[in-house]
Amino acid sequence: MEMGAELVSATQHHVDYRCHIKYAITSLLLLLITTKTKMNLLRVVVFAYQLLLATAWGSNNVGGGIAGVASSTSGRRHYVAAAKFALPPHYQRSQNKFQLNSVPNGGGENELNGDGKDDDNISNTNNEENNMTLEKASELIGTFWSMAYPYYKESQPGRRLFYGMIVLLIMNSSVSVAFSYISKDFWNALSTKDTVEFYNMMTKFGAALVVGAPVAVLYRFQREQLAVHWREWMTDRTLQLYNSNRVYYALERDFFASGKESEGENGSKGGATLIDNPDQRITEDVRTFTAFSLQLFIELARSMIDLVSFSFILYSIQPQLFATIIGYAAFGTVTTSLLGRSLLPLNFLKLRTEADLRYLLVRIRENAESIAFYGGEDVEGKEVSTRLRKVVDNKREINVKQRNLELFTTCYNYFVQIVPVAVVAPQYFAGSIQLGVISQSVGAFNHILNDLSVIVNDFEQLSSFSAGIERLSTFLTAMRDADPSRSSEDTLLALPAEFNATSIDDEPVKEEAEISNESIQLNLQKMPFTNGDNVLMQINQLRLNTPDRNRVLIDNLDLTIREGQHLLIVGSSGCGKSSLLRAIAGLWTAGSGSITRVTDDEVYFLPQRPYCALGSLKDQLLYPSTESLNADDYPDGHRLSRSHLLRQSLTDQDLLDVLDMVDLHELPYRFGDGDPIKGLNEVLDWGNTLSLGEQQRLAFGRLVVNKPRLVICDEATSALDVASEAKMYSLLRNMAQKDLKRGEDNKVALSPSGLTFISVGHRPSLLAYHDIKLRLNGGADYDVTQIEKQSVLPQSLTSNFM
Numbered sequence: 079m080e081m082g083a084e085l086v087s088a089t090q091h092h093v094d095y096r097c098h099i100k101y102a103i104t105s106l107l108l109l110l111i112t113t114k115t116k117m118n119l120l121r122v123v124v125f126a127y128q129l130l131l132a133t134a135w136g137s138n139n140v141g142g143g144i145a146g147v148a149s150s151t152s153g154r155r156h157y158v159a160a161a162k163f164a165l166p167p168h169y170q171r172s173q174n175k176f177q178l179n180s181v182p183n184g185g186g187e188n189e190l191n192g193d194g195k196d197d198d199n200i201s202n203t204n205n206e207e208n209n210m211t212l213e214k215a216s217e218l219i220g221t222f223w224s225m226a227y228p229y230y231k232e233s234q235p236g237r238r239l240f241y242g243m244i245v246l247l248i249m250n251s252s253v254s255v256a257f258s259y260i261s262k263d264f265w266n267a268l269s270t271k272d273t274v275e276f277y278n279m280m281t282k283f284g285a286a287l288v289v290g291a292p293v294a295v296l297y298r299f300q301r302e303q304l305a306v307h308w309r310e311w312m313t314d315r316t317l318q319l320y321n322s323n324r325v326y327y328a329l330e331r332d333f334f335a336s337g338k339e340s341e342g343e344n345g346s347k348g349g350a351t352l353i354d355n356p357d358q359r360i361t362e363d364v365r366t367f368t369a370f371s372l373q374l375f376i377e378l379a380r381s382m383i384d385l386v387s388f389s390f391i392l393y394s395i396q397p398q399l400f401a402t403i404i405g406y407a408a409f410g411t412v413t414t415s416l417l418g419r420s421l422l423p424l425n426f427l428k429l430r431t432e433a434d435l436r437y438l439l440v441r442i443r444e445n446a447e448s449i450a451f452y453g454g455e456d457v458e459g460k461e462v463s464t465r466l467r468k469v470v471d472n473k474r475e476i477n478v479k480q481r482n483l484e485l486f487t488t489c490y491n492y493f494v495q496i497v498p499v500a501v502v503a504p505q506y507f508a509g510s511i512q513l514g515v516i517s518q519s520v521g522a523f524n525h526i527l528n529d530l531s532v533i534v535n536d537f538e539q540l541s542s543f544s545a546g547i548e549r550l551s552t553f554l555t556a557m558r559d560a561d562p563s564r565s566s567e568d569t570l571l572a573l574p575a576e577f578n579a580t581s582i583d584d585e586p587v588k589e590e591a592e593i594s595n596e597s598i599q600l601n602l603q604k605m606p607f608t609n610g611d612n613v614l615m616q617i618n619q620l621r622l623n624t625p626d627r628n629r630v631l632i633d634n635l636d637l638t639i640r641e642g643q644h645l646l647i648v649g650s651s652g653c654g655k656s657s658l659l660r661a662i663a664g665l666w667t668a669g670s671g672s673i674t675r676v677t678d679d680e681v682y683f684l685p686q687r688p689y690c691a692l693g694s695l696k697d698q699l700l701y702p703s704t705e706s707l708n709a710d711d712y713p714d715g716h717r718l719s720r721s722h723l724l725r726q727s728l729t730d731q732d733l734l735d736v737l738d739m740v741d742l743h744e745l746p747y748r749f750g751d752g753d754p755i756k757g758l759n760e761v762l763d764w765g766n767t768l769s770l771g772e773q774q775r776l777a778f779g780r781l782v783v784n785k786p787r788l789v790i791c792d793e794a795t796s797a798l799d800v801a802s803e804a805k806m807y808s809l810l811r812n813m814a815q816k817d818l819k820r821g822e823d824n825k826v827a828l829s830p831s832g833l834t835f836i837s838v839g840h841r842p843s844l845l846a847y848h849d850i851k852l853r854l855n856g857g858a859d860y861d862v863t864q865i866e867k868q869s870v871l872p873q874s875l876t877s878n879f880m
């Protein structure tokens with residue numbers, strides 16, 4: 079029962095004798111909360127509550143109200159304290175202790191700074207930097223604040239939930255206090271054998287239960303509601319930042335280009351912070367951050383109230399005990415911090431080694447077929463064992479550190495029983511105080527120590543939490559750095575000014591995503607950007623490096639693509655054909671020169687292996703567009719991007735026609751058991767169901783639906799036979815010419831002013847569909863030629879589409 083549990087919990091609090099700088103953290107946090115923000119309401123509420131408590135004690139004035147409280151609580155405490163002497167020396171955690179459960183957290187020192195230091199080796203970080211200095215602690219609190227505050231600032235439902243929780247927290251604490259009084263009087267009545275008072279207190283207890291139980295339940299419910307809402311908001315915000323301007327790609331590109339993946343390392347390279355396992359940061363780290371922050375806040379708020387009250391009590395009983403408690407707490411804090419400091423990087427490693435192991439297993443699952451064909455189980459199994467070994471080694475090391483830490487904390491906890499008695503014993507022997515005062519002193523001393531005991535009690539969890547804060551902030555900082563539309567002045571969770579930056583103005587948008595000196599300048603412009611000439615893309619003095627900047631793939635490239643001029647890029651394998659397309663897409667930015675092209679919504683890239691999204695066959699055709707965007711489908715505060723709304727409304731029959739155009743007319747019949755509409759809406763793992771050739775043809779169908787002006791194909795027909803390839807390119811040429819002749823009167827509307835395509839490929843048959851050929855020979859060696867007239871499209875292959 080909740081109330082009973084509160085009583086037991088309140089009692090256990092007195093037994094949980096461990097110390098620490100909750101003073102420091104509490105005051106810093108509350109100082110921040112009350113000064114850095116305008117949370118006057120919170121200040122007023124806390125103050126009012128303290129006033130309420132003081133008034134309550136004043137009205138209960140039996141030989142001094144406050145001493146009365148001490149007396150009433152210390153009696154219970156004394157029993158339990160005595161009982162604890164008989165217990166084995168281990169932590170006795172109260173119900174409300176922070177719980178990270180098994181969710182690991184971490185943040186490597188090598189990552190934490192984000193200052194470009196190439197301190198890759200995590201073990202090297204186990205040094206001075208791991209000490210929790212005051213400066214670092216305040217920096218940490220600042221970081222914590224920058225991640226926690228935006229939610230409460232921006233989300234109105236979040237604020238409502240928070241204030242509701244504060245009110246219920248205060249009510250809940252008041253209920254606990256009320257129960258402690260009722261309990262005191264109850265036991266007094268029992269000890270004095272006052273039958274009338276005993277039954278009177280029984281009645282009061284029942285009445286208090288009727289009020290108190292719902293309050294306690296509602297308080298917990300409100301807390302959970304807030305935790306869920308906060309997590310949802312923060313995860314969604316993190317995801318928005320992750321998806322904005324292809325930040326997710328930039329992070330992966332830098333991480334893999336650094337070669338860290340195979341080494342399982344982390345760190346920074348060329349000024350960019352390398353991010354391992356972003357998926358885990360978005361899910362686990364955010365969840366732990368929000369959940370633990372709330373628990374911490376609640377614990378601190380409670381402790382603050384407690385601390386103020388009982389400090390007063392202790393001081394009024396024995397002033398010298400006050401000095402002792404501060405000294406004892408300081409001693410415990412320093413020693414625990416020294417003994418436990420190596421847990422911080424170990425906790426970071428724990429998170430990463432587990433994530434690396436999981437990542438490998440996911441990779442094996444995704445590539446199951448290839449591995450099975452190769453019979454590569456043994457090789458994969460060896461790598462799994464290696465990663466598992468790292469997980470286990472790390473856990474063993476943590477166990478050893480924890481053992482050492484617990485040796486100290488256990489002794490420390492035992493000593494807590496003796497210290498206050500030792501301080502007041504001389505006065506007792508001198509006959510100036512009674513035994514009861516000693517019991518009061520021990521009770522109040524223990525109570526305060528418990529309030530001060532965050533670090534000793536929860537060092538590992540706090541260290542995990544602080545590592546988690548740093549890990550998350552490193553991730554948020556890296557995302558900010560990787561987003562060209564955000565500046566280092568932006569707060570960590572601020573959405574970019576232009577979400578999914580795609581220029582709709584006549585002025586070119588300049589994207590300079592590279593952090594180091596040189597980067598390719600990508601200018602996006604509404605087309606046509608050269609009057610009368612209809613230039614779709616212009617490349618000037620392009621030098622293209624690999625992301626690690628170790629190689630120059632293309633140098634001094636100048637190229638202009640006009641509307642209707644279809645370009646074929648050829649060259650030997652590895653010369654940089656696909657890389658050029660990546661640069662055009664804005665994915666690779668290492669190098670110099672400029673690329674000016676039409677805006678992203680006018681361009682469609684067809685990779686060699688098309689991506690099949692989760693969803694129906696219809697969704698595959700529409701990808702990446704969607705028929706509607708509804709704000710209700712997204713969490714509170716989500717900013718909707720409009721750039722991928724379908725430009726035209728298409729009926730199911732239109733989509734069946736599109737499938738027909740790409741020779742996939744039987745697909746919806748096959749998957750809909752004869753009913754094509756059913757087949758269109760069938761949800762399957764299409765990437766693993768369709769053959770690569772079918773997927774490539776489906777990708778051509780997407781062009782019809784999405785109506786781009788510039789199509790860029792990277793070996794997009796490699797899995798097709800020559801006849802099918804001809805059909806796909808005929809469709810492209812048809813789309814390029816049709817509208818120029820006829821306007822928009824087709825059943826399935828096509829590009830309003832034609833379509834131009836650029837292809838990369840090896841097959842000579844491709845020459846027939848293109849007008850210009852760019853041959854890359856490596857570096858600055860390239861040539862651009864007109865394709866000979868004899869490479870005409872065979873009529874037999876195109877007649878279906880013209």
Ligand SMILES: Nc1ncnc2c1ncn2[C@@H]1O[C@H](COP(=O)(O)OP(=O)(O)OP(=O)(O)O)[C@@H](O)[C@H]1O
Nearest residue numbers: 335624625626631650651652653654655656657658
């Ligand atoms: N992430 C990367 N980091 C460093 N080098 C890379 C990266 N990706 C590709 N490369 C290298 O860049 C070079 C060009 O690759 P690219 O994919 O552009 O070749 P390609 O001309 O398209 O070859 P193919 O015809 O075989 O597809 C290759 O030597 C490749 O090894």
